[in-house]
Amino acid sequence: MKNLKSIATIALIVSVLNFTYAQHNHGNMKMNKDNHTMMDHSDNMVKLNDKNLTMAYTHYTMINKALVDANSEKVQKASKMLVGNLKKYGKAEEALKAAMEMASKSNVMEQRIEFGKLTTAFEPFLKDNVVKGEIYKTFCPMANSGEGSYWFSNSSNIVNPYMDKAMVSCGSVKDTFKSM
16 A cells, blocks of 8 residues: 555656646747747848848758758758749759759758759858848768768758758858858
């Protein structure tokens, strides 16, 4: 009987601790309804000098996130949206070509290769066009079978779109683009 009371007491304590720990304020969080990840756009919002370019960069960051999650379907969807924005922008033939290739592929490894090409093609449109926020040019030396590859991010925290979850922090910031 004593063991049963002890077990019941421990269970009650654990339940109370779990309930107390689980109580936190969701009111200050901005959530993405698709995957319920926290997104605080106010801290790292980037605006470029052209609204179509700003939207294109937003879609680029969506592709980046989908690659981090290794979600090829989301990569395809975001790539298709990027294609639409790049067509409106009208000055980014190589980036448009890479985005179309990414949209046509369903294998995340192939998409990551195209993402490297997209990043290279995208750089001239970002470098001197930031009017709000900062864009971090980040490098992974292990991407593309050790050749290395770049990506852009709104944060200096390393979240690598080229590597699986075990290597998500591989890389380093090489440059920062911001308004003058």
